[in-house]
Amino acid sequence: MFRRITLLFLALFISVNVKASDVLANEYKVTKINQRVFVITQTWSEKFKANMGVVIGDDGLLLINTMMLRDVKKLELELRRLADKPVKYVINSNWDTYNVQANEYFAQKGAIIIAQEDNQFWPVHRQLLFKNQFSLRLGGEDVIAYKTKAHSFGHVNVHLPSANVIFMADSYRNDWMTVAGPYGLEGHLQGIESAVVRSDENTIIVPGNTFNKPLSNLADLKKEKYIRMTLKNMVTSLREQGLSDKEVFEHNDVKQFFKKHYPDREFSAKSNVLKLINSELKSPFYLSPSQIQKYEGKYQSKSGEQIELKYDGKYFVAKSQNRFITTLLPESINAFSFVTGTGGESFSFELESDTQVSYLIPKLGDSYFGRLIPSGKWVKM
Amino acid sequence: MSLLPSVSGIKKWLSVSGIKKGVLFLIFLSSAVGVSAHSTNQLSNQQRIQHQVNIQHENIKDDPIRSEDPLKFNKLRDNIFIAKGEGANSALVVGEDALLLIETKGMRPHTSQKLLAAIREISDKPIKFVLNTHSHFDHSGGNAFFAKLGTTVIAQENYQYTPISHQLRFKDKFSLSFGGQTITAYHVPVHTVDSTIIHLPESNLLFMGDNFSSKWLLYEGANGERALHQAMDLAISLINEDTLVVPGHGDVSNYNSLKRSLVAKDAFRERVSSLYKKGLNVKQIANDKTTQEILTEYEGIKNEGHPVHLRSIQDVIDANLAESGRKTIVQPEKFTGQYQLPDGNTLNVVFEEGALVLRHDGYFTAQLRPVSRDIFDLVGFPYTQNEQVQFFTDPISGKRSLTLQVPNRFVMNYWLLAGTAVETNKSEG
Numbered sequence: 164m165f166r167r168i169t170l171l172f173l174a175l176f177i178s179v180n181v182k183a184s185d186v187l188a189n190e191y192k193v194t195k196i197n198q199r200v201f202v203i204t205q206t207w208s209e210k211f212k213a214n215m216g217v218v219i220g221d222d223g224l225l226l227i228n229t230m231m232l233r234d235v236k237k238l239e240l241e242l243r244r245l246a247d248k249p250v251k252y253v254i255n256s257n258w259d260t261y262n263v264q265a266n267e268y269f270a271q272k273g274a275i276i277i278a279q280e281d282n283q284f285w286p287v288h289r290q291l292l293f294k295n296q297f298s299l300r301l302g303g304e305d306v307i308a309y310k311t312k313a314h315s316f317g318h319v320n321v322h323l324p325s326a327n328v329i330f331m332a333d334s335y336r337n338d339w340m341t342v343a344g345p346y347g348l349e350g351h352l353q354g355i356e357s358a359v360v361r362s363d364e365n366t367i368i369v370p371g372n373t374f375n376k377p378l379s380n381l382a383d384l385k386k387e388k389y390i391r392m393t394l395k396n397m398v399t400s401l402r403e404q405g406l407s408d409k410e411v412f413e414h415n416d417v418k419q420f421f422k423k424h425y426p427d428r429e430f431s432a433k434s435n436v437l438k439l440i441n442s443e444l445k446s447p448f449y450l451s452p453s454q455i456q457k458y459e460g461k462y463q464s465k466s467g468e469q470i471e472l473k474y475d476g477k478y479f480v481a482k483s484q485n486r487f488i489t490t491l492l493p494e495s496i497n498a499f500s501f502v503t504g505t506g507g508e509s510f511s512f513e514l515e516s517d518t519q520v521s522y523l524i525p526k527l528g529d530s531y532f533g534r535l536i537p538s539g540k541w542v543k544m
Numbered sequence: 545m546s547l548l549p550s551v552s553g554i555k556k557w558l559s560v561s562g563i564k565k566g567v568l569f570l571i572f573l574s575s576a577v578g579v580s581a582h583s584t585n586q587l588s589n590q591q592r593i594q595h596q597v598n599i600q601h602e603n604i605k606d607d608p609i610r611s612e613d614p615l616k617f618n619k620l621r622d623n624i625f626i627a628k629g630e631g632a633n634s635a636l637v638v639g640e641d642a643l644l645l646i647e648t649k650g651m652r653p654h655t656s657q658k659l660l661a662a663i664r665e666i667s668d669k670p671i672k673f674v675l676n677t678h679s680h681f682d683h684s685g686g687n688a689f690f691a692k693l694g695t696t697v698i699a700q701e702n703y704q705y706t707p708i709s710h711q712l713r714f715k716d717k718f719s720l721s722f723g724g725q726t727i728t729a730y731h732v733p734v735h736t737v738d739s740t741i742i743h744l745p746e747s748n749l750l751f752m753g754d755n756f757s758s759k760w761l762l763y764e765g766a767n768g769e770r771a772l773h774q775a776m777d778l779a780i781s782l783i784n785e786d787t788l789v790v791p792g793h794g795d796v797s798n799y800n801s802l803k804r805s806l807v808a809k810d811a812f813r814e815r816v817s818s819l820y821k822k823g824l825n826v827k828q829i830a831n832d833k834t835t836q837e838i839l840t841e842y843e844g845i846k847n848e849g850h851p852v853h854l855r856s857i858q859d860v861i862d863a864n865l866a867e868s869g870r871k872t873i874v875q876p877e878k879f880t881g882q883y884q885l886p887d888g889n890t891l892n893v894v895f896e897e898g899a900l901v902l903r904h905d906g907y908f909t910a911q912l913r914p915v916s917r918d919i920f921d922l923v924g925f926p927y928t929q930n931e932q933v934q935f936f937t938d939p940i941s942g943k944r945s946l947t948l949q950v951p952n953r954f955v956m957n958y959w960l961l962a963g964t965a966v967e968t969n970k971s972e973g
Contacts, residue, residue, distance in 0.1 A: 300711075
C-alpha cells in the first residue's frame with residue numbers, strides 16, 4: 164500500500180522537470196535567523212505562503228520539512244545559495260503532504276528522515292521515528308523536536324533554543340484558525356502553551372502556513388489563546404440558549420467575531436465551529452469500562468486491511484498502518500463520531516449481543532476519510 | 545570509607561574464583577584505579593576517553609579475545625551477526641545497501657580498528673548507523689571512531705552528560721526501518737540513566753545491554769526496583785520462548801533466563817533491604833548466609849564479602865535511600881540553578897520527577913540524595929565513593945555556591961568536576 168502510494172506520488176510529480184530559469188525571482192523569501200538558521204518562505208499564491216526551516220551544519224543541512232516534490236529542484240537551488248552541502252537530516256513537523264512530499268527525494272540522496280512515530284499511520288516516507296522527543300546538535304545549534312497534542316497525530320514543534328526560534332508548522336497560524344486536531348481545543352492549547360513556556364519576548368515563532376505575516380512572536384501566541392477561548396465561550400453561550408449547531412455557526416455574533424479577528428480572510432466559520440462543538444462541547448455517550456473493552460481490538464475488511472481501536476481515557480483512537488489515525492467519541496452504543504469530522508463522519512457498530520461487538524461499518528460519505536477507509540463491514544477479530 | 549579494594553586484591557580474587565571472562569569486573573577495575581593524579585577539570589572529551597581506554601587496557605588480561613587476536617562476527621540470525629570480546633557483545637545488521645552496528649566496544653586502544661576489520665569480513669557496505677545500549681565505554685568507546693567514518697550515532701538523550709560521541713538523541717523511544725527490520729530502542733533508566741533495550745521483532749531478537757546478565761547481578765541503577773521492574777515488564781512483553789536475548793556481555797540467553805534474573809534480583813534486594821533496616825552494615829549483610837545463598841545460586845560462585853558483592857549491597861542501599869530521599873526535598877528552589885566553577889565549567893542543578901539532579905554537559909549527571917540540610921550524596925552511577933556536594937548561601941550577599949568533593953575524578957565513564965562553583969542565576973529547575 165505504502166509503496167503504491169509512493170509510486171503514485173512519483174508518477175504525478177517526478178516528470179516535472181524544473182529548470183533554473185523557471186524559478187520565480189520572488190517565489191522564495193529567505194529570512195536569516197542567525198548565521199546557521201534560516202526560514203524559507205515559499206509563495207504559492209497571493210494569499211498563501213508556506214514556511215520551512217534550514218539549519219546549516221558543518222558537513223550537511225537539516226531541513227524542517229521538505230515541501231512539495233514538484234518544487235524540489237527549485238528548493239535545492241535555494242538551499243545551494245545558503246550552503247553547498249548535502250541535506251543530511253529532515254525533520255517532519257507532521258504528515259501533511261506539503262511538509263513531506265519531497266522526503267523520499269532527499270532520502271534517496273542520503274538524508275535521514277526523522278518524524279514522530281504516529282507518522283507511520285500515514286502513507287509518507289519515513290525512516291527514523293520517535294515517540295515524544297528527539298534532538299540533535301548541528302553547527303552548534305541544538306535542534307529539539309517534541310510531540311504536542313495539537314493539529315494532527317504525528318505533529319511536533321521544533322525548537323532551536325540558541326537561535327531562539329520555534330517552528331510550529333500547522334499547529335499555529337496567525338491569519339486564520341488552524342485545524343485544532345484530534346484532541347480538539349484542549350490539544351491545540353497544549354501545543355500553544357508548550358511554545359509559550361519555551362519563549363521570551365524575542366522568540367521567533369514560525370507558523371507553517373502564512374498570509375501577510377510570515378513570522379510571529381510570543382504576544383501572537385497569547386492572542387491565539389485569547390481568541391480561541393473567546394470563541395469557545397461564545398459558542399457555549401449560544402448553545403445554552405438552545406440554538407442548533409447550524410444556527411450557532413450562522414449567528415451574527417460568530418460572523419462578527421471572525422470578521423474582527425480575521426478581517427483579511429473569507430473562509431467559512433462552519434468547520435471551526437463544528438469541530439469545536441464536536442471535541443469540546445458535546446457530552447460523549449457514557450460507556451462503562453467493561454463496555455469500552457468490547458469495542459477495543461482489531462477489525463478486518465474483506466480485503467484484509469485492519470483497523471485497530473483503543474480507548475485512551477477520553478477518546479477512542481482508530482488507526483491503520485500507512486492509512487490513517489484519528490480520534491472518535493461515542494454518540495450511542497452503536498455510533499462513534501470523528502472528532503475532526505464536520506460532515507457527520509462516524510463508525511457504526513453492529514452488536515451481536517450486549518457482550519459482543521461484531522462489525523465496524525464506516526459512515527464517511529464523500530469526506531476526506533471516506534477516500535482513505537474502504538466502506539463495507541469490518542469484522543471484529 | 546571507600547569500599548573499593550586494591551587492584552591486586554581483585555586480581556587475587558579473580559584468580560581464586562577461576563572466572564576468566566569477568567568483563568564486568570574489568571569495568572569495576574577501571575573505576576577502582578581512579579585518576580586522582582589528574583588535578584584539572586580541563587580535559588578534552590578525547591583525552592578523557594583515551595584515559596578510560598588506557599585504564600581498561602591495563603586490566604583486560606582475562607578477556608576472551610587476546611590483544612593480538614582478531615575480533616570475529618558469527619551469525620545470529622539471517623543478516624545479523626554477533627562479535628564477542630574487547631567489551632560488549634556487538635551486533636551487525638546487514639541492510640540492502642548499508643550496515644547498522646549495535647555497540648562499538650572500546651576496551652583496548654585498537655579495538656575499533658579490529659571491530660572494523662571484523663565488519664569488513666562480513667560486508668564492504670558503509671556503516672550507516674550505530675546504536676548503543678548505554679554510554680559505558682565498553683559499549684560505546686568506538687563511537688567517535690565510527691562517526692569519523694560517516695556513521696550516524698543515535699543515542700538516548702542523557703548521552704549529552706557524557707563525553708561519548710553521538711549525533712541524534714531520543715528521549716523515550718525511537719524506531720528505525722533498516723534492512724527489513726523495525727529496530728526499536730526503548731529508554732529504560734536501569735543500569736545507567738541512558739540505558740536502552742533494543743528490539744528487532746522481525747528477527748525475534750532483544751538486546752538487553754547491561755540491564756541483564758545471565759551470570760551476574762549487575763548494577764541496577766539509582767532508580768532501583770521500580771525502574772528495573774518497568775524495564776523487565778517491557779522486555780518480557782516483547783519476547784517469547786523463541787527470542788534470542790542478547791546480554792551486554794557473555795552468551796546469548798533466553799526468556800527463562802531473563803525471568804530467572806529478575807527473581808534473583810528481587811530476592812537479593814529484599815534480603816539486603818530487610819537486613820539494612822535491622823541495622824546491619826554492608827559487611828554484616830555480605831556475611832549473611834541467606835544473602836550468600838542468593839548470590840551463589842545465581843552467580844554460581846562462593847565469595848563471601850568479595851568486593852563486587854559488597855558493592856552490589858551498597859548499591860541496593862543507595863537506591864532505596866535515594867527513593868526515600870526524594871520525599872524529603874521540600875524546597876528544591878533553594879538549590880536549583882546554574883553554578884560556575886573558577887575554570888569556567890558550568891554546573892546545573894535541576895529538579896526533575898521529584899529529585900534534585902546535578903549535571904554538566906559532556907561530563908556527568910547524578911541524582912542528589914540529601915544527607916543533611918545542605919549536603920547531598922551523588923548517586924546514579926556505579927561504584928560511587930562518597931562523592932558529595934555541599935550548598936552554601938552567603939549570609940550577606942545571598943549569593944549561593946556549591947562545593948563538589950570527589951575522591952576520584954573518574955567514575956566509570958563520568959568525569960566528575962571538583963571545586964567550588966558560584967551561582968550565576970536562579971532560573972533553572
